[in-house]
Amino acid sequence: MISRFQTAYGTAADALSRGVRRVSAALWRRPAVSAGLLLLPPLGWFVLIYLAALAALFISAFWTVDSMTGDIVRDWTLQNFRTIFESPTNIAIALRTLGIATAVTITDIVLAFPFAYFMARLASPRQRIILSTLVLVPLWSSYLARVYAWRLIFAGDGLLNWCLRLVGFDGVEIGYTNWAMWIVFSYIWLPFMIMPVYAALERIPFSLFEASQDLGARAWRTLFRVVIPMSMPGVVAGSIFTFSLTLGDYITPVLVGGPGSTFIGNVVYNNVGITNNVPFAAAYATIPLVIMALYLSAARRTGAFEHL
């Protein structure tokens, strides 16, 4: 009884391992098939979740909504795009978003570069660990809590004005303005700039600094001719984060922005969540899509994607 079971089990296991071997041999002979099988799950996911959603978004951009009943009217029309480009408000909002995203990116580059340079080149290993922890610690706390903290700092009787008055200045009315948004965005996304710039600076071989000095270049010349060009891909990689994150945000404008602080994301959110005009939101959402496509294709040329 036992022996017969063992025999049967042995035969089945043999057959299974033979089958596995045959399949793997077949796959080895046809590398294209094995690559296809490997790619199928992630590709299927990507197509279904990501591309299908984008396609649905793009299709609905050509529909309209009946304002009384809230029903979607499925007649093909360019009305939504016409509304965007014929309204100075909608154009102003897009330009404002673009402008602040650019300002935040530049600010973060200026702040992050010396910091990352110190971390990569001058700090001792111990200091480096402390500094990188300090950069990453804010990411552990909630985004909302940090933005609300800034709201308290900027309030009329908040921390900022208290400090200013302490040293004899007048208080500033910076809360609920675009200036407040610029400061908060620059703060929130700074770690996303520091880390890639640090990675890029660390990759520069020390011998290049020596070579530059041997050839008679002073500190500034070394910086501009060697360090900056070689860290450029890291800067561009960081800027993709700071730029796209600012471009798509809609929470900070609500919390610290004032009148005239509407972002593209707010218009999209209002039209989906409040006005129930999904087609217009879809049409408006294609603006950041186009901007990012242009930005990424420009960034690709600099080789930035190797540093992500």
Next chain:
Amino acid sequence: MLNRVTRYVATGAALATAIAFSVSAFAEPAAPNYPQTIGKGEGALNIVAWEGYAEDAWIKPFEKDTGCVVNRKYAGSSDEMVALMRQGGGAEYDLVSASGDASLRLIYGGDVQPIDVKLIPDFDNFVADLKAPPHNTIKGVHYGLSYEWGPNVLLYNTDKFPKAPTSWAAIYDAKNKGKISVPDNPIQIADAALYLSKKDPSLGITDPYELTPKQLDAVTALLKTQRPLIKKYWALASDEIELFKNGDATVGAAWPYQTITLKAAGAKVADTIPAEGATGWADSWMLSAKSKHVNCAYKFMAYVSTPDVQAQQALFFGETPANLKACTAMDKADKGSCAKYHLNEAETYIKQIKFWKTPQATCSNGSKDCTDYGAWQTKWQEIKG
């Protein structure tokens, strides 16, 4: 490889289109489907309400009595309420405390179903004008059950304004630059229209919710001059409370709720109804056409219509009940409050308030010269910039 990717993309796009097209066609008001009696509760009730409309003080006893657990979602604007009631095919929420500027949209959108007022014992005690008001009743069919009502007030800091402002002009005055806060809500256009109807009679505004394109432009122009004076357009009542508490705003348009909360926190504020009069809200509980908890919903509506709950709600939010019998309970909790909120003279007082209603393209006199809510929304975005 590339070929395959293209094929996947095409399939995905086709699938997305199919999903998008399978959603229902055109909507119209839902037909009555009254229950004979209120049956056993379903154990849960999902409601969309204004902040301060579903407080533990009266929700907890209801949950204990009926076993209907009330899940609350607070909305910041009428537009948001409409969107929430339509979310997920409309079956996600059972009841909504809709104001008059949302109720008609919900009715014509087929999002809410008629309510049998015979199942609400306190209905007979309601203010006459609120039994079948045009914002929740169409051709004698009740799509909503009136709840509480009140005016939109002018809130001000008593340190900065020792004397109460007598005109809405205070929120359009350059002297108050950077200290003004008004709601972030397209219906705010009606407030400006009411002010303009008195200040500039030549415009011929008779009803602040019925504006011709020319009148709407004039109101928009006024609101655009107001924009640089604004500290913040508030989205949630708590936003405005914070602004007044830390001194960032000293005058603005508000609900009595903000005044009461700020006073309770010790802030130096008061509110007033200026000489031009005020817009106001009259809320109704409305039942989702696809509600899965109809019994709990009816139990809830009957419960919140009782004098005691109506009085609690009124005193908490600072508004007037629909139930005339709530007067005694109000005075018992806070002496003189019945007269303070004008419930003792409700039948006449109610006629002085211009209640929120959805602007429609067809004016009440039948002409097609009016601007609809979509146009108001576009203008509001233009004003905010």
